[in-house]
Amino acid sequence: MSTLVVKDLTKTYLLRDGLRFSRLEAVKSVDFELTPGRTVALVGQSGSGKSTIAKLIAQLETPTSGTITLNGKPVGRRGRALAAYRDEVQMVFQDPFASLNPFHSIGHHLERPLLLHGKATKADVREKALALLERVNLSPAESFIDRKPHELSGGQRQRVAIARALAPEPSVLVADEPVSMLDVSVRLGVLNLLATLQREENLALLYITHDLATARHFSDEILVMYRGDVVEQGPSDDVILNPQAEFTKQLLVAAPEPGTNPRFLAEATRRGVPMPDHLAALEETT
């Protein structure tokens, strides 16, 4: 199992406005570590640089400075070294409507990585793809494998995207806002799937999100980003329940939370009932 270490990672974009050039420091000297069996959440608002970090780790972009090492070795940038890196590090994109090619069947999206990473032969690739679909709870897999992406719902597509990322049997998975484009009622299902897979495969998971609540429940460690900087970093409960950075406090105050709202607390007292736990209530009925 692998450990991915990000050290002093910086990405600067050169922007051109007419003849004037300016620098945009998307990511400024960020350090963190992804270890097997642990989930790290990267929380921030749009433009905070969290998606840039995902792209840097997935090697879709090259860092301006700083290093990413996998198991102590600097990552390969091209050729065989890059292929070896791709064997270990995979990514799930934010928008399941854009991350599957509308022209190809679901099967294509799973069979290609299986073949490319030598996880299947021509003879058993379909079988392996079916197994992957079952793995992400798309069953019966036979009914999904020949469909086109547009015939699936958002949640189903995101499951396919997760299956594709799992095909090379990676040890590190980057999930860039994996549920923010999905309907609210299917979000927890997809997150639970990711969490289950993460545990079962002992993955090192980077969960990128703007949602503090899921970040807390879903990860062991939280990094809060603000304009390219990591302003706070620590165990999830510490960051949420005892925030230190001013920005984290702002985020926490701004997030809607009926459970601590004076109006509903007062109502609970008036009714003489405890605050309801809707999540638990839902489980009892299902």
Place this chain on the structure above:
Amino acid sequence: MAQTSSGRLAGLRRLLTPTFVIGAGLVIVITLFGLIAPFFVADPLAVDNAGMHGPTAQNVLGTTQTGQDVLAQLAWATRGSLMVGVIVAVLALFLSAFFGILGGYLGGWLDEVFSLFTNVVLILPGLPLMIVIGSYVQQRGLLLISIILAITSWAAAARVLRSQTLSIRNRDYVQAARIAGEKAHRIIAVEILPNLLPVMSSGFVFALITAILGEAGLSFIGIGVVGTQTWGSMLFYAQNGQALTLGAWWWFVPPGLMIALLGCGLSLINFSIDGIINPRLRTAPKQVKKAEKAEQVDKADDSAEQEEVMA
């Protein structure tokens, strides 16, 4: 597999609009005529004393000034014009795909050079260039004319393909293919190209139209293909033989009509392809009409009710 084939069928059914059927019908009939008819007609170049007479049982479409059979000429000319059209369209498609897609996907200095070249070719004035080259070269074979036409007609399509490629290149599914470890050539061929097919086929049809019209224009001013009959060359000889002033309609109407019909057919096909590329174009007016109609029916019902009440 059943799913996939039903998906394809649905795609086909989407293409089968009345517009497309009429367009494709016209093109198929003309193509078949050009393919088959030359085997059954008389020698188009055979000179006869019975010149310049209208349709008879012997010469269904009459004869030219020198007594050549117009139907025979038309059959061979159709074949010639179509050949020019197809060769040009294939060449233009290849050139535009090469410069547009490759430049767009690979980016960097290659893209800069490619788009500079494309833009230079784009602003070359087509017809004057063709006239210059056409009058400079003495042996103007079918292939040469086709190449000249192709060189002057691929650039616009290349720019369209480049911009499409640029937008598709940044889509998540292409990024995902990169992360999966696909090689560049496979990403272009398997992930990007299929999504460009509608645009490319529309470009192909457009190139076909312009090539046939361009060749007709060149031939009409006398610098077209030498040695092969085309619709343009027929019109050129008809003009020289003063068919118009002599009222010999059977000589110039058939090739003119063929050009018009093929152009019409190909344009109709292009409209249907546009409808696929941009479904809104196709359905929006229909939906508005449908809703309006339902509204009227409703209102009619209302007024009928009111009348009943009044009565």
Place this chain on the structure above:
Amino acid sequence: MSDPALSTTLEEDRRGGGSSELGEPVLTVENLNVVYEVESPVHAVQDAAFSLRRGEILGLAGESGCGKTTLAYGLNQLHRPPARITSGSVTFHDRDGGDVDVLALEGESLRAFRWSKVAMVFQGAMNSLNPVLSIRTQLGDVFTTHRPHMDAAERLSRSKELLDLVGVDPSRINAYAHELSGGMRQRVMIAMALALDPQLMIMDEPTTALDVVVQREILQEILRLRQELGFAVIFITHDLPMLLEISDRIAVMRKGRIVEIDTAENLYFEPRDPYTRKLLGSFPSLTGEAGDFVRAGFDTEEGR
């Protein structure tokens, strides 16, 4: 919460406004049906019925494709073909006492009604500002069109007043859209909606595209303005926790039907419809018990 001051402000804002006037209806919707006349017609809104009191905030919650936007557009006859209202009625009860049958309005009277009585703020509205016109021109245009008797000086002073009202520095009135942040632009859009002193604001996901901190600021602004000006609000979003905090009543929509409509308190403490319960359960509590998030058997989703 770590900053009780801020949440209290929101709380006070929510409590205040218009409650003195509560009881008198401003809008009554009866059995509204909207159908999309496509190949196989889609019944996007089925028998929607509710009434809205003066100064009340009604939250409209639901997921994509549930018909909430179609319903909101229908209230104002803003729906476009192929959508069509097949039956039902929408009655607007004017402050001056008259009742308006909204669905019977046409042409000029409909146009006047839309902005001056019922105003709308759309999703991503901040991107609908004209990039080549200044804020001043665009605000002024509203008055030129709807209040032709106003002169230039009046228009300017009223425009500045509006910007001040929504928390934008009036000195920025000559700015262009690209010079303002997303939150600022959304405030300007709210200012434009408020220009003619509407009695009802329909807001379709007005804060979805904004970051959470800015979102909270805008919400506070809306609540404060509601209190000052006494307009009613129909607030559409999929974010149920947010609705719970700002709304007086909430309607939950699913597949074109309002499955449940009740006060925010009742909905939170005693949700009746299973779908409401599911939505409520879809938002894990931020500060509640952390515990074991991955729970067996909770994979209740589509796909099987």
